[in-house]
Amino acid sequence: MQPLKLTLALDMMGGDHGPHTTIPAALAAVCEYSDLHLILCGDEAILTEQLKLHGVFPHPQLSIRHSSQVVSMAEKPSVALRSKRDSSMRVALDLVEKGEVQACVSAGNTGALIAMAHFVLKMLNGVDRPALISALPAIESNPVYMLDLGATVNCDADTLFQFAVMGAVMAEEVIGISQPKVALLNMGEEEIKGSDQIKRASMLLSECNDINYIGYIEGNDIFTGKADVIVCDGFVGNVALKTCEGVAKLILRRFETSIKDKVTAQLFGWLIKPFIKNLYLGVNPDHYNGASLLGLRGIVVKSHGNATKEAFLSAIRQAVREVERQVPAKIKGRLEHVLIDKA
């Protein structure tokens, strides 16, 4: 059953700040989209109280679905999967599965979300493993989609190939790039470099007419716009993304230290600091954008655990965009097409 209206489920209890962040973001979202309905999953008493505090209870675009449990940020995915069947996260995913909503958004425990989403929603035909994808900032170009950012640790060549197809669909449908340039992240640009899986994935992509495959790309070219879609396994993607965060923090801290050291800088610190802060946010996509879980029979957007209201709102917007563009159906269609083409 497809709901007539645009309806999303939100995991209200997930993330470091729970309803303190998710309630304001939900209210901002229903202001922004007059046709959006949100089902708020979580502790009914807490959510009602919070909505009343904001003076918006009842609200015509919001409803509450009670859940008695919360998946904690430190919880093991396997434990959450077994024992948290009435958690706000699980209830939100179940709503997607039942077709009561078209997507769900959570800022909760990433590992648990991936495990639960995989279990509840199942994989699309033609996709072996799920992938987390996020849009990274780029120098003078559209954002760059990178996947997998940590859903699947070990990827064989077929999985990397499927990720490439899914990433291309996202770039086309969500950003609107026609014929997006797809690259494999590798430790060199030469054909002979890299692991056997990567070499084989490169071969598969070279042979596929439906994908604008441009070859290998190195870490220093992630942000240059050389590629629109960058494909890697979840281990490498996760390390690369978190390293970005580390470098941005290092630069911010070094900058603060050098300000303290120099008198002229102290005088003008008020001018420089906001710049650096903005730069930091701009290159810290993990904190800013949501990451989408691709390859499933439903739309799941993951917001950062430490997400602010703005970041959670941005994840809701992303879910809306994916619903409007019907991303899972497009992925399914494209994969079928590519596989027929290959056969």
Added chain:
Amino acid sequence: MQPLKLTLALDMMGGDHGPHTTIPAALAAVCEYSDLHLILCGDEAILTEQLKLHGVFPHPQLSIRHSSQVVSMAEKPSVALRSKRDSSMRVALDLVEKGEVQACVSAGNTGALIAMAHFVLKMLNGVDRPALISALPAIESNPVYMLDLGATVNCDADTLFQFAVMGAVMAEEVIGISQPKVALLNMGEEEIKGSDQIKRASMLLSECNDINYIGYIEGNDIFTGKADVIVCDGFVGNVALKTCEGVAKLILRRFETSIKDKVTAQLFGWLIKPFIKNLYLGVNPDHYNGASLLGLRGIVVKSHGNATKEAFLSAIRQAVREVERQVPAKIKGRLEHVLIDKA
């Protein structure tokens, strides 16, 4: 035969700038170390001419070893290994092997250097594969050693364990940290995360009393000083290091763009720009520091292909330090000790 004096071989023709960079760096090095002798490997005519241009020919601390070939930056390692036996790179490595010098430094083709060094110098007993290690900057702490940065793509648990031992020796001997904290780079800090190799390497390290193993570390903690030595396979390390370079460039460019956009920033750009430039250099270790090739029966330091005079000089200094601290012998000794301990 161990030379009595401190003697290094330099690959003068390697890197993007060849003698234009390596000659000034060599001259600065012999000024800095009065007991240092350098054997300059490369085209004798070019090197003599360059030294004459600098007005220092002959120089008591410098000698030239002619070589007729150059390994180009784009050359395949296997081709260089087979067909460039009289290249400046190979001649410099041969001098290490023959004991005529105690170390060599090159800014040439990394893949070719690793392949040639492996072939010419051979592995130390107890080490399966070579590793590239470099000191990265850290927030309010000593630099952090990270390895492998690209010498060995696929590492099993034993190889990662050996890398951990080699990294610890470097941190102790070169930076002087007693009981350096050693961590494995992973996509989460929990015991259950990561590939099988990493989990098994973690077990091996936990059981080893000689290594101060602190567990897993994530990409965002590379620069925090949480660990003194960070161990990963060459693929992940290479991607992480190059991603750092990419982020630093992104920040620099974004900064330049925002300066253009804002009038106040335009006015004060003269003040802000040097800060950002310094920050960029400070977080761009690949360009700044040399990387050492560990696990071989000799000392090889790799300077960045695009190295400036300062960067190449810094690589020479690093080679001197490793000779003084007898790093390969210390690694050999420590590995023997650890292996006896394990048995």
